[in-house]
Amino acid sequence: MNPTLAYLLIAVQTLAWLLWLWHHRPQQDTDDNNPLLLLYASQGGQAETLAQTLAPQLGITAHNLDAWHARHPLKALNHKTLIFIASTTGEGAPPDNAVRFTRTLCKQTVPLTNTRYHLLALGDKRYPHYCAYGHTLDRELKRLGAEAASPIATVDNLDPQTIAYWQQQLAAAHGLTISTPAEAPYHNAILRTRILLNPDSAQPIYHLRLDCPAIPADTALIEITIPQPHEQEIRRQYSVAAIAPDGSRGLDLIVRLQTHRDGTPGPGSAYLTQTLTAGDTLRIRALTHHPADLPAEPRPLILIASGSGLAGILGILTRMEAHYPAREHGLKHWLIYGERHPEHDRIYASCLEKQREDGILAWLDRTYSQGNPPQYAQHILETQQERLLSQLEVGAVIYICGSADKIGTGTIDTLRQLLGEKTCDHLTKEGRLHFDTF
C-alpha cells in the first residue's frame, strides 16, 4: 500500500477512536463543579425524603451514596463541602444504597484534603447500635482528614427539633436560608373503633380504625405522636393494614400491646390500646416507606408475616388489589401468616378466608408457634418448596413483614437454604425480595 495512504488511514482511525473515547467519556453531573455535595443513605426512604426536599433549597441535586460512587472515585470528594443524611439499618449497618461506597471509604488511604462535612444521622434509640452507620461515616471521614463543619447530629425517630437545629447550623455555615425542615405535614386523626382481636390470648393484639381524610388512601406507614405525662412526646411508626377484620377499607392498624422485660408496657402501644378511647384525637402523619412499595407491574406476591406484621402484608395486598386486581390479571398471591396459639390467635380469620374465596389469595397458610406440632411461617416455604420455586419462576415478589429478629432472620435463612445465596441476592437486586421489618 502506498505509505502516504497508510499514514492517512492510521490518522483517520486514530481520530475515530479519539472521537469514540470523547463520546463515551464519563458524564459529569451538572453540579460536579458545585462546592456543595448532598449525599444520602436510606433504607426505608426517610433520609432520602429529607435529602430530596433539602436539595432544591440548596440549588443542588441529592444523590444516594452508591449511585454517586458508581460515577465518581472517592477522591472527587476532595475540596468539597459534603452534606450527608444517613440512616442506620440492620444491627448498626449501612442501608443497601450505601454498601459499596462504605466499603471503598473504609479501605481508602488517600487523604481527603480540604474536605468539610455536615452529617445528619437518622436512627432509633430502641436499637442497641444507635445511629451506628452515621458514626461509621463520621469516623472514616475524620480518619481521612476531612473536617466536621458542624458536629454530627443524631436523630432519634425523626425528631423534628433535632432535624430543624441541624438545618439551622447548615444554613448559618453557608449563609443560606433554609425553610423549616422538609417534613411530611401533621394531621389530626380520630380513633373510631378499637377491638381486641384475640380475647383469650396472653399477648393482646388490637385492630384500630382511624379517621383522617387528609392521609392519602395508599399510605403504607404512618407516624403517631404519643404524648408522655411528664416527658417530651415520642413518635412511633405503624404499618397501615388498610382493611378491617370485617373486610371494610380504611385507615386500619393492627397493634400488639408490647410489654418490656421488666413488665412495664411499651409507651406507644399502651397509649393506643389502653389510654385512648373511641372519639379521641391523635396526631399523625404519612411517611415514605420503600419496603412496602408495590411492583411496577402486575406480579404474583408471596406475603410472609408474623404477629402485628400482618398489618404490613394486608396493606400491600389491599393496595395491590386496587392497582392490579388479582383475577383480572390472573395473579396468584400466596399469604403465609404465623401466630402463637391456634385457638386464641386466629385473628382476621374470616377476612383472610374471604380473600381466598374471592380469588384475591390463591393460597393461605397459617402457622402457630404453640400449635401441635409448633410451626413458624418460614416452615411453610420448606414444605411448599415446589410452589415457591414455580411462583418465583413466573416472577413473584416476596414481602416479609414483622419483627426483624424473628420472622426476618428466620425467613432469610430458610430462603438462602432453599434458593441459595446468589438467587437471594439476585432477587434483592431485582426488587423482588422486600423486608418490611422492625
Ligand SMILES: Cc1cc2nc3c(=O)[nH]c(=O)nc-3n(C[C@H](O)[C@H](O)[C@H](O)COP(=O)(O)O)c2cc1C
Ligand atoms: C430493620 C431496621 C433496623 C434498624 N436498625 C437500626 C440500628 O441498628 N440503629 C439505629 O439507630 N436505628 C435503626 N433503625 C431505625 C432507622 O434508622 C430509622 O427508623 C430511620 O429513620 C430510617 O430511615 P430510612 O427510612 O431512611 O432508612 C432500624 C430500622 C429498621 C426498620
